[in-house]
Amino acid sequence: xSEGEVKVLGTWASPFSTRVRIALHLKSVNYEYLEENFLExxxxxxxxxxxxxxRIPVLIHGDNRPICESLIIVEYIDEVWSSGPSILPCGAYExxxxxxxxxxxxxxxxxALKRAVVGRSExxxxxxxxxxxxxxxxxxxxxxxxAFFGGDNIGYLDIVIGSVFEWIKVIDECTETQLLSQAPxxxxxxxxxxxxxxxxDVLPGVAKLAGFGLKLKAKx
Numbered sequence: 001x002s003e004g005e006v007k008v009l010g011t012w013a014s015p016f017s018t019r020v021r022i023a024l025h026l027k028s029v030n031y032e033y034l035e036e037n038f039l040e041x042x043x044x045x046x047x048x049x050x051x052x053x054x055r056i057p058v059l060i061h062g063d064n065r066p067i068c069e070s071l072i073i074v075e076y077i078d079e080v081w082s083s084g085p086s087i088l089p090c091g092a093y094e095x096x097x098x099x100x101x102x103x104x105x106x107x108x109x110x111x112a113l114k115r116a117v118v119g120r121s122e123x124x125x126x127x128x129x130x131x132x133x134x135x136x137x138x139x140x141x142x143x144x145x146x147a148f149f150g151g152d153n154i155g156y157l158d159i160v161i162g163s164v165f166e167w168i169k170v171i172d173e174c175t176e177t178q179l180l181s182q183a184p185x186x187x188x189x190x191x192x193x194x195x196x197x198x199x200x201d202v203l204p205g206v207a208k209l210a211g212f213g214l215k216l217k218a219k220x
Contacts, residue, residue, distance in 0.1 A: 004148055005061060005062050005082070006030065006031035006032065006059070006060070006061055007029055007032045007033075007034060007060040007061075008020055008021060008024070008032070008033050008034065008057060008058070008059055008060075008061070008099075008159045009034050009036055009043070009045065009046050009049060009056050009057060009058040010033065010034070010035065010036060010056045010058075010100060011035065011036050011037070011056050011059070012035065012204050013208075013209060013212045014056060014057065014205060015110065015163035015164045015167065015197070016056065016057050016070035016163070017056055017057040017070070018163040018202055018203065018204075019070050019074055019159045019160060019162075019163040020059060020070055020073050020074065020077070021033065021152075022076045022159050022162070022163070022198055022199055022202055023074045023078070023087060023159055023199075024077060024161075024199035024206060025199070025201075025202065026085055026104075026154060027077060027078075027081040027083075027084035027085070027087075027178060028084055028089060029077070029081055029084075030069065035118045036056050038055075041213065041214070044056060048064060048068035048094055049068070050068045050170045052068075052070065053069075054214070057073060057105070058073075059073045059076065059077070061076075061080070062170070063158055071102055071106070071160070072159075072164075074087060074088075074156065074159060075087075075088065075134070075156075078156075078171060079094070080104055081128065081158045083169045085153060085154075086155075087150075087155055087156050087159065088155070088156045089139060089155065089156070092197045098150075098155070098156045098157045099150075099156075101142065101153060101157055101160070101161075102156065102157060102160040105160050105161055106160070108131070109131075109132070109135040109138075109139075109164070110164050110167070112128045112131035113128075113132055113134050113135075113164060113167045113168065113171065114126035114167075115127075116128040116132050116175075117170065117171065117174070117213045117216075117217065118128050118152075118213060118216050122219055129175070129177065132171065132179065133177075134170070135181060135182070135183075136168065136179050136182070136183050136186065137163060139186050140182075140183035140184075140185055140186045140216040142157075143183075143186045144185045145185075145187075146188065146189075147192060148192065148193070149189070154193065154196055154198065154199070162190070162193045162194070162199065163189050164203065165193065165194070166182060166194075166203055166205070166206050166209055167209065169206045170206055170209050170210045170213060172207060173210060174210055174213075
């Protein structure tokens with residue numbers, strides 16, 4: 001299939017959309033990006049493409065074949081465009097380990113980040129911040145001694161963690177907690193990741209995300 005047959009339905013502020021676009025950039029795949037404004041409404045194309053969860057991101061490849069859920073999409077990209085740099089680790093154990101930590105980020109760490117930003121009560125925010133602080137310590141340990149989580153180059157776990165990294169900065173900026181000052185290895189990794197050619201034009205920026213967080217909190 002030609003690269004021109006690739007579309008991505010996403011939202012600029014979503015880390016899940018961001019990771020799909022980074023994976024495509026790593027593989028040098030041309031694609032059409034279709035922005036969804038989920039704070040207002042969902043397009044018919046999104047509803048038709050993901051009728052079960054009705055959420056972004058969705059990758060449409062070829063004859064209107066949708067692939068849903070960001071982690072599944074990233075693995076699909078890695079398998080279909082195999083000529084580019086490998087995203088998932090080569091070894092079975094390493095792949096399993098990367099998937100474990102990706103699940104940790106999506107099921108535990110990022111939900112805590114989100115609650116810390118848009119939580120309805122101060123009690124919820126305090127409890128969530130404790131989870132975020134614990135998570136930053138975990139990620140700091142994971143990042144030590146390597147240029148990237150994937151080794152010498154950006155890989156699966158870099159994409160997963162990197163897609164939520166700016167949200168940690170949002171919390172630092174909005175709450176003055178200075179989480180990243182306690183995680184120097186993670187901070188250095190974040191600078192390398194954010195400046196990578198496949199990444200730098202996709203990340204929305206901390207100030208823009210902070211403004212979005214306020215809008216999201218108001219809507220919730």
